[in-house]
Amino acid sequence: MKQDTNKTAAVLGLGMMGATLAKLLLESGYDVTVWNRSADKSAPLAALGANVAPSPAAAVNAANVIVMCVHDYAAANAILSQTEQAAWKGKVFVQLTSGSPAEADRAEQWTEALGAGYLDGAIQAAPQQMGRPDTPIFISGKAAAWEQALPVLKVFAGAPEWLGTSAGLASSVDLATLSGIYGTLMGFFHGARIMENAGYPVDKYATLLTGILSTFGDFIKYEGQLVHENRFTKSESPMSISVDATARILQQADDAGINRAFPEYLAGMFRQAAEKGLANEELSAMIKVLRG
Ligand SMILES: NC(=O)c1ccc[n+]([C@@H]2O[C@H](COP(=O)([O-])OP(=O)(O)OC[C@H]3O[C@@H](n4cnc5c(N)ncnc54)[C@H](OP(=O)(O)O)[C@@H]3O)[C@@H](O)[C@H]2O)c1
Known part of the structure; x- marks a missing residue:
């Protein structure tokens, strides 16, 4: 069955911010699949209706919009290396892990080489401030990826701001x-x-x-x-x-x-x-x- 991009999302990384993002998606009626290195953090979200993926690969396979929010890019890259490259085709990867412009550019190259869209985001709010009409989130990346991920981004912030096509802009x-x-x-x-x-x-x-x-x-x-x-x-x-x-x-x-x-x-x-x-x-x- 063809998945509905607007209502299917995966969240990799369930720290304070990632768990909040997954919860907001569930509350907005999304079919959410979650994964976290320490499995115990998935339980509260499973209780709210999230599907718990046994691996990063399974999480990517389950959704068309993949959101990541982990400690840093080293952690993000370690997780991405556990995914199946073919599974990314046609999907959009929303990287909300804090990093540098150069890391965002490299992540975009990696993602686009697999046939997926890439967006990099900077969240300038605490977890309890997420999901509000004025929550500040800055996004950069290609217009097609932005359009594909916009419904998900609007769950995180009422008016996310798209800065432009250069992936590193959000980090800048x-x-x-x-x-x-x-x-x-x-x-x-x-x-x-x-x-x-x-x-x-x-x-x-x-x-x-x-x-x-x-x-x-x-x-x-x-x-x-x-x-x-x-x-x-x-x-x-x-x-x-x-x-x-x-x-x-x-x-x-x-x-x-x-x-x-x-x-x-x-x-x-x-x-x-x-x-x-x-x-x-x-x-x-x-x-x-x-x-x-
Ligand atoms: N919290 C905020 O107020 C806030 C605001 C704006 C932006 N951010 C950004 O959001 C990102 C996440 O922040 P957070 O507050 O959610 O952090 P956090 O609560 O410390 O959670 C860190 C997450 O990264 C995972 N992680 C760390 N090292 C890993 C590794 N080597 N492999 C796999 N997973 C690893 C952790 O997994 P485990 O559970 O297994 O340790 C956990 O899911 C950061 O880049 C931060 O700068 C946070």
Whole structure:
């Protein structure tokens, strides 16, 4: 019997995220086949109606949309090597394991060589946030694969975002947004040490910073637009202000005996901008330092 692509799915990897994905598919009326290295994790899903595959090969054989969500690509590749190559033809493989753009490109080549479609996805939400209208999931890969897997992806997120045909794009977005988040977090933690040292409660500082960050989005969008258009003429925030501000943060760390790694990096980057003759340009000119 010909399988209905829209209602048949396999999920390989039943960790916190994979189990959530399988559960959402079951709740949406899918015929779901699951597999996990540690077999005990399949039992709660079997109780909800999932078919438990005895092997990765059996899971791939059972469905036309195959979703994988395991620890990393090394784990993913070890699982894929246990599948039958012929079973992939005409199917679509949705790789939701976190990885690098290069790993996604290699996975796409492997999959397409077997006659299947490939999508790479970055989930930017916790398991309990999955399946909501605004759950952030970014997908990249060929348009045909996207169309084939879209009904399944819409179970995971109301409006999954397709970034384009290059398989590595989802991973690039993942790394770029994480870079922004971790940069902000490290700034927050360094600021927490400044406030501890000043005898001010860190929870109050966190509230204060959150208030400032809520207006910061528009500024980031503005600088992003300038970088996109290669516009560096001073307009909103001159580089020179940040050169001075980051030097002050570093000086205060030294005065107060606070770990200097974060402000040393910051001040060093802005010093490089000044040395490049960019002090009188807009903040967006920092991209020229990073472009080298
Ligand atoms: N949880 C989150 O909040 C979240 C958010 C966004 C993205 N992600 C991404 O989703 C992926 C899965 O995350 P998770 O939170 O579900 O992780 P997890 O709970 O730690 O589960 C890891 C999964 O990988 C499997 N695995 C690990 N090594 C393996 C190997 N060598 N061979 C076969 N299977 C192996 C585990 O199998 P066993 O059960 O046998 O150990 C388990 O199914 C990761 O790439 C993560 O970055 C997670």
